[in-house]
Amino acid sequence: MSDIKMVEAPEGHSGAGFxxxxxxxxxxxARANSLWPLPFATSCCGIEFMATMGSHYDISRFGSERPSFSPRQADLLMVMGTxxxxxxxxxxxxxxQMAEPRWVIAVGACASSGGIFDTYSVLQGIDRVVPVDVYVPGCPPRPEQILEGLMQIQELARNESLRRRNSEEYQLLLSSYNIK
Structure with a gap:
């Protein structure tokens, strides 16, 4: 994590007072620096997320200090665990139930691919039910890896076109998950 990028003002024209x-x-x-995560934690990856929220790692410096526990008030779904x-x-x-724009992070091996639980009762990756934007590897991943995943979501949010969500390609992706 030594290559953390500083938040820069958007490129443009400046002059005396403008x-x-x-x-x-x-x-x-604005989107990149004010993400409201909804933690969907079921096991040990959730404990690592709690460490990420603590003062030592301080997720709030990335604009995500307000976790939401209501889907209607969140724009980042963080699925952690089996x-x-x-x-x-x-x-x-x-x-x-989440409003657009919305992003998804699969945190840990279990959320990404089922992990060591290759059984009939465990979903072998959440990408089978929802589109995933970023995968964070590990069992469980360290807080630094979770922050790296958050920074990748910030990069997506910063560079995403306002019109991308209305594109035919994105609508086809959602229809493959039967999501409208």
Whole structure:
């Protein structure tokens, strides 16, 4: 994590007492630095997320100090831990209740691929029920890795076009998950 990027003002034109830039860049900077995560934690990765929220790692310096426990008030779903197949529809419902724009991080081996639990009852990756933007590897991942995943989501949010979510490609992706 030695290559942490400083938050820069969007490129534009500045002069005596003013700064002008494009609307897309200002919105991207605001989205990237004010993510409201919804932690969906079921096992040991959730404990590592708690460490990430603590003062030693301080997730609030990345604009995510307010975890949301209501899908309607969150824009980042962080799925951490083993997800049973019976929980798959719940994860999907939580995702559908989130307002656009929304992003998903699969934290840990279990959320990404089922981990060591290759059984009939464990979902072999949450990407089978919701689209995932960033995968954080590890069993469990260290807090630094969770912060790296958050910074990748920030980069997505900063550079995402305001019109991407309305594109045909994105709508086809959502329709493959039966999400409207």
């Amino acid at each position: 700064f002008a830039t494009s609307f897309d860049k200002v919105i991207g900077m 997800i049973a197949k019976k929980m798959g529809p719940i994860v999907k419902q939580v995702y559908e």
